[in-house]
Amino acid sequence: MPAEIGPAAAQPDASGEEFLDTLRTAMEQVDQLQGTAEQKVSALLNGSGMDVHGAMIAVEEADLSFQLMMQVRNKIVQAYQEISRMQF
Numbered sequence: 001m002p003a004e005i006g007p008a009a010a011q012p013d014a015s016g017e018e019f020l021d022t023l024r025t026a027m028e029q030v031d032q033l034q035g036t037a038e039q040k041v042s043a044l045l046n047g048s049g050m051d052v053h054g055a056m057i058a059v060e061e062a063d064l065s066f067q068l069m070m071q072v073r074n075k076i077v078q079a080y081q082e083i084s085r086m087q088f
Contacts, residue, residue, distance in 0.1 A: 026072070030065045037062040 039059040043050035 023072075026069060030062070030069050033058070033062040033065050 006054040037055075040050055040058045044052060045057045
């Protein structure tokens with residue numbers, strides 16, 4: 001049986017939507033960690049009683065989560081490029 005061609009074939013299935021939702025959630029978490037790190041650094045610079053260690057930990061968490069997200073993005077781009085090179 002040949003594969004469907006047309007509008008029905010272009011619609012993502014449930015697993016594709018779940019993957020997209022997972023990526024969105026991960027990006028929102030990275031954004032939230034970066035916001036928290038910015039707040040803690042601002043509080044430290046303003047002298048609001050924030051300790052240096054807490055601010056540094058928040059900055060490192062945000063940095064590591066961003067680096068992880070970039071590696072995931074790189075793997076997705078690699079997979080897309082590999083699939084686009086395939087001949088059907």
